[in-house]
Amino acid sequence: MKTPLQAGTLAxxxxxxxxxxxxxxxxxxxxxxxxxxFYPADWSPVCSDQLSLYNELxxxxxxxxxxxxxxxxxGIWCHLAFSKDRKLHIPLLADFEPKGAVARLYGVYSExxxxxxxxxxxxxxxxxxxxxxxxPMGINPGADGILKALESITKKEMSGANV
Amino acid sequence: xxxxxxxxxxxxxxxxxxxxGDAPLTLVEYGDYQCPYCRMAYPIVKQLQKKLGKNLRFVxxxxxxxxxxxxxxxxxxxxxxSELFGAFWPMHDMIYERQPELSPESLVVWAQELGIEExxxxxxxxxxxxxxxxxxxxxxxxxSGVNGTPTFFxxxxxxxxxxxxxxxxxxxxxxxxI
Numbered sequence: 448m449k450t451p452l453q454a455g456t457l458a459x460x461x462x463x464x465x466x467x468x469x470x471x472x473x474x475x476x477x478x479x480x481x482x483x484x485f486y487p488a489d490w491s492p493v494c495s496d497q498l499s500l501y502n503e504l505x506x507x508x509x510x511x512x513x514x515x516x517x518x519x520x521x522g523i524w525c526h527l528a529f530s531k532d533r534k535l536h537i538p539l540l541a542d543f544e545p546k547g548a549v550a551r552l553y554g555v556y557s558e559x560x561x562x563x564x565x566x567x568x569x570x571x572x573x574x575x576x577x578x579x580x581x582x583p584m585g586i587n588p589g590a591d592g593i594l595k596a597l598e599s600i601t602k603k604e605m606s607g608a609n610v
Numbered sequence: 611x612x613x614x615x616x617x618x619x620x621x622x623x624x625x626x627x628x629x630x631g632d633a634p635l636t637l638v639e640y641g642d643y644q645c646p647y648c649r650m651a652y653p654i655v656k657q658l659q660k661k662l663g664k665n666l667r668f669v670x671x672x673x674x675x676x677x678x679x680x681x682x683x684x685x686x687x688x689x690x691x692s693e694l695f696g697a698f699w700p701m702h703d704m705i706y707e708r709q710p711e712l713s714p715e716s717l718v719v720w721a722q723e724l725g726i727e728e729x730x731x732x733x734x735x736x737x738x739x740x741x742x743x744x745x746x747x748x749x750x751x752x753x754s755g756v757n758g759t760p761t762f763f764x765x766x767x768x769x770x771x772x773x774x775x776x777x778x779x780x781x782x783x784x785x786x787x788i
Binding site for chain 2: 534590
């Protein structure tokens with residue numbers, strides 16, 4: 448089992464393509480919570496997969512002003528076709544070259560499978576990891592952990608403002 | 611998130627349930643009426659109910675995936691509205707049995723077959739408690755770790771196995787002997 452970067456760690460910077468001519472850098476997203484969703488591969492053969500579920504929960508995530516981002520080792524054209532097919536609103540980043548470099552940086556690359564593990568990171572507005580989760584083999588983690596982490600960030604910020 | 615995803619809130623009188631409240635086993639399904647995997651699970655639940663009899667209580671909660679399934683929302687509304695005419699379960703069953711023909715128009719026809727007039731159905735759907743209930747089910751599902759449809763909970767703990775008859779029966783029987 449891999450060890451994902453833990454809460455309290457500054458989230459390592461990265462810059463990955465989101466379209467054939469655009470890149471997304473983590474630092475550009477400062478100021479809002481970011482949820483990184485590492486997943487093994489596009490085109491998993493079920494209609495109710497993890498990304499589709501998060502896609503359904505757009506309203507719930509937007510309450511926290513959170514930006515969700517999917518990351519896998521698939522190439523950008525593969526991501527585009529997958530996004531279109533599943534009608535995803537979540538940007539998908541291609542951790543394609545060098546393969547899995549960002550997944551390695553976050554401690555969630557599986558050498559055995561040549562893919563990222565299924566892992567979640569909730570990063571606060573200052574770029575600090577506040578919660579991370581590595582899913583046990585083959586189990587889709589759902590969204591409850593992400594929402595709880597986002598809630599705790601929001602609560603702490605609010606109580607901080609009152610002090 | 612703990613390793614075990616726990617059903618929150620627990621089953622209560624607000625839920626649609628088949629079977630007795632004091633049954634040793636409770637199977638909760640979060641389902642989407644247009645989801646093909648839920649349709650596959652539908653006869654399996656019936657089989658489990660037959661096999662386990664009084665020992666099993668079955669509860670259905672809504673988890674419509676409306677981005678993927680355009681009719682999941684209206685189907686959930688019609689099923690919930692049918693409850694007001696005492697026909698939740700007949701409607702629930704009918705939708706899964708006839709899922710390939712599911713459409714807003716067919717739902718009206720099916721409701722008529724169950725003795726619910728179109729006008730009455732329309733009025734019932736508009737009641738705010740219908741939308742509220744579906745939203746409550748959905749939120750409870752998200753909080754409980756629902757990760758797709760169908761997601762099952764056995765005595766309050768998420769079932770992560772394959773939703774086939776054998777796996778579900780084994781998981782249920784295991785709980786029964788504890």
